[in-house]
Amino acid sequence: MQYIQLRERVKSAVMFKAPVPRYAALKTYVCEQIEKGKWQPNDKIPSETSLAETFGISRMTANRAIRELTDEGRLIRIAGVGTFVLPPKVRGTILEIRSISEEIIARGHIHSSRLLTIEKMEASAFVARSLELEEGAEIFHAVFVHFENDEPVQLENRFVNPAAAPDFLSLDFTNRTPSDYLLGRLPVTEIEQTIEARLPSKQEAAHLAIDLAEPCLVLERTSRTGQMVVTHVRLVHPGKRMTLGGRNSFDNTPSIG
Amino acid sequence: MQYIQLRERVKSAVMFKAPVPRYAALKTYVCEQIEKGKWQPNDKIPSETSLAETFGISRMTANRAIRELTDEGRLIRIAGVGTFVLPPKVRGTILEIRSISEEIIARGHIHSSRLLTIEKMEASAFVARSLELEEGAEIFHAVFVHFENDEPVQLENRFVNPAAAPDFLSLDFTNRTPSDYLLGRLPVTEIEQTIEARLPSKQEAAHLAIDLAEPCLVLERTSRTGQMVVTHVRLVHPGKRMTLGGRNSFDNTPSIG
DNA sequence: TAGTGGTCTAGACCACCCA
DNA sequence: GGGTGGTCTAGACCACTAA
Numbered sequence: 288m289q290y291i292q293l294r295e296r297v298k299s300a301v302m303f304k305a306p307v308p309r310y311a312a313l314k315t316y317v318c319e320q321i322e323k324g325k326w327q328p329n330d331k332i333p334s335e336t337s338l339a340e341t342f343g344i345s346r347m348t349a350n351r352a353i354r355e356l357t358d359e360g361r362l363i364r365i366a367g368v369g370t371f372v373l374p375p376k377v378r379g380t381i382l383e384i385r386s387i388s389e390e391i392i393a394r395g396h397i398h399s400s401r402l403l404t405i406e407k408m409e410a411s412a413f414v415a416r417s418l419e420l421e422e423g424a425e426i427f428h429a430v431f432v433h434f435e436n437d438e439p440v441q442l443e444n445r446f447v448n449p450a451a452a453p454d455f456l457s458l459d460f461t462n463r464t465p466s467d468y469l470l471g472r473l474p475v476t477e478i479e480q481t482i483e484a485r486l487p488s489k490q491e492a493a494h495l496a497i498d499l500a501e502p503c504l505v506l507e508r509t510s511r512t513g514q515m516v517v518t519h520v521r522l523v524h525p526g527k528r529m530t531l532g533g534r535n536s537f538d539n540t541p542s543i544g
Numbered sequence: 545m546q547y548i549q550l551r552e553r554v555k556s557a558v559m560f561k562a563p564v565p566r567y568a569a570l571k572t573y574v575c576e577q578i579e580k581g582k583w584q585p586n587d588k589i590p591s592e593t594s595l596a597e598t599f600g601i602s603r604m605t606a607n608r609a610i611r612e613l614t615d616e617g618r619l620i621r622i623a624g625v626g627t628f629v630l631p632p633k634v635r636g637t638i639l640e641i642r643s644i645s646e647e648i649i650a651r652g653h654i655h656s657s658r659l660l661t662i663e664k665m666e667a668s669a670f671v672a673r674s675l676e677l678e679e680g681a682e683i684f685h686a687v688f689v690h691f692e693n694d695e696p697v698q699l700e701n702r703f704v705n706p707a708a709a710p711d712f713l714s715l716d717f718t719n720r721t722p723s724d725y726l727l728g729r730l731p732v733t734e735i736e737q738t739i740e741a742r743l744p745s746k747q748e749a750a751h752l753a754i755d756l757a758e759p760c761l762v763l764e765r766t767s768r769t770g771q772m773v774v775t776h777v778r779l780v781h782p783g784k785r786m787t788l789g790g791r792n793s794f795d796n797t798p799s800i801g
Numbered sequence: 802t803a804g805t806g807g808t809c810t811a812g813a814c815c816a817c818c819c820a
Numbered sequence: 821g822g823g824t825g826g827t828c829t830a831g832a833c834c835a836c837t838a839a
Contacts (some may be wrong), residue, residue, distance in 0.1 A: 288596045308807075308808060308809090309808080309809075310808080310809090312779055326726040334823075334824060334825080335824080335825065336823085336825095338822080343833065344809080344810085344812060345809065345810045346810090346811085346812090346813090347604075347809075347810070347811085347828095348808080348809060348810080350825085350826085350827090351808095351809095354825095354826090358615075364824090364826090365815075365817090365818085365825075366816070366817055366818080366823080366825040366826065367817035367818035367819080367823080367824050367825065368817085368818060368819085368823095368824065368825080369823090369824060369825080370824085370825080375731050379640040379641055379642045379643070379646075379790070380637070380638040380640070380642075380643075380735060380737070380765065381638055381639070381640050382640075382641055382737055382739065383636040383637070383638050383639075383643070383733075384636055384637045384638070384639055385636045385637075386636070386637075389636075405829090405839060427678040463709045474632050476793060477789070477791070477792065478637060478638075478792055479789075479790070479791040480637070480789065480790055480791075480798055481787045481788065481790075482637055482639065482739060482761065482787065482788045482789075483761060483783055483786075483787040483788070484741035484742075484759040484760055484761040484762075484781070484783035485741075485759055485783050486759055499758060502741040502759030502760070502783070503741055503759070504739065504740060504741035504761070505741075508637065514780070526653075526740055526741035526742050526759070529740075530738045530739065530740040531738065531739045531740070532736075532737065532738040532739075533636075533736070533737055533738075534734070534735070535734065535735055548829085555824065563829060565826075565828090566827080566828075567827080567828090580835055591804075591805060591806080592805080592806065593804085593805080593806095601828080601829085602829045602830065602831090603829090603831090604809095604828075604830085605827085605828060605829080606826095606827070607806080607807085607808090609805090611806095611811090621806060621807090621836080622805085622806075622836090622837085623805065623806040623807065623835070624804080624805050624806065624835075624836035624837035624838080625804095625805065625806080625836085625837060625838080626804090626805060626806080626837095627805085627806080780817090801829095
């Protein structure tokens with residue numbers, strides 16, 4: 288078996304260095320050709336068979352390398368035709384928004400929250416539309432204020448579909464945010480959200496202890512599990528005290544969005 | 545070869561239905577066990593060998609199924625120990641932000657932009673820090689206003705690292721936004737951004753034709769290609785006229801962030 | 802030592818596409 | 821019909837872990 292011999296030869300050559308799997312080596316090689324511009328976007332690259340031959344590896348191994356690059360969005364394969372270099376993905380810029388408690392803790396500060404309201408109510412037109420229920424349907428509603436070192440930084444106005452969390456009203460939210468609870472209970476498969484800047488309502492200003500002229504960052508998010516809307520939340524942040532931030536790498540996998 | 549016979553049997557049984565690859569069938573099976581709660585988070589699942597036997601498939605095929613589920617973040621494998629169900633990932637919520645022109649066109653409106661300034665300048669302390677250059681280093685600076693149906697909706701204040709785009713000053717931005725140009729030229733591998741709500745400066749208000757008391761959504765983004773900071777941009781949106789939105793599915797691949 | 806995953810091979814059959 | 825990718829097999833050697 289040629290493979291064993293080669294493996295041994297490599298081993299002794301590089302001495303105790305971690306051996307790079309052959310499919311990984313091929314992946315690296317292909318990426319290099321693309322990055323060097325040797326293989327341009329939309330170019331056809333050598334076939335599996337040909338790559339396997341020139342690298343002295345089996346077709347299955349070459350297949351794995353190429354398949355993984357395909358899964359990673361760098362190549363596209365068409366059976367019966369060939370494999371082609373995919374143009375770099377033009378993708379929307381992505382902002383990752385951490386949960387409020389994570390965000391605050393990451394800053395080295397103390398997070399706490401106060402439950403202002405928790406109730407069963409009839410869905411208003413707006414809420415009904417968000418939760419995809421009939422107007423007047425029974426829903427759960429909760430309002431929290433989140434504090435960073437005793438300073439209010441987020442007003443959380445949450446509407447919950449009772450079908451998704453029948454026991455919502457009887458939960459203890461002293462040690463767990465509703466978001467944590469809902470996420471742990473149901474796998475959210477889709478979110479839809481918007482961010483806007485606006486002035487606070489009188490009530491919002493009062494709860495956040497800010498001026499009526501203080502611009503606020505308002506995030507509205509609808510979360511779905513499969514077809515069902517689980518919850519809709521409105522998060523109001525005083526502009527002075529809160530900035531949403533994020534950092535994203537695009538090294539490997541694309542996908543999402 | 546048993547495989548051939550089976551394949552044929554299946555074919556005749558289901559008639560011309562698309563045949564499901566055996567690794568895919570195993571993936572489905574494993575996911576079902578997890579979703580049904582039969583296999584709980586942190587449970588050990590049967591070994592490759594065992595799965596291959598009970599499904600009557602080869603170990604390589606079982607390996608592909610399990611490996612893909614591992615890549616998708618549903619399982620974790622430890623060589624010499626076993627394969628385990630991974631708890632559902634707690635991930636930060638993600639907001640996808642489309643480019644301004646895409647966003648506007650998607651709304652069925654007309655996008656246009658006006659170049660206000662394009663110049664070579666010395667980096668201020670803030671800009672130098674953003675671009676990771678020395679204070680006073682030579683950089684490029686451009687200011688655009690973007691319009692949606694002739695109404696200003698975004699003020700783009702962009703700082704460019706000359707090392708990344710030496711020809712930036714001589715480009716024609718009538719048909720292409722600087723963002724399109726830079727993204728097409730260099731593969732951005734990392735971004736860091738923040739969103740905040742604040743009042744506009746006098747200048748910003750003038751360019752956007754808004755009141756000084758109108759809250760604005762301000763997005764600051766630093767883009768890197770490898771180690772080098774390519775560009776830093778500040779995007780100011782009048783709160784009245786602009787909302788950033790996004791929709792994300794989390795069906796398959798996790799990753800990113 | 803027995804079991805696990807990690808990797809690899811040298812074949813194979815298939816559907817598909819293009820000339 | 822010859823080339824392409826898509827899938828599958830029945831073995832194999834390895835490093836690692838746990839009993």
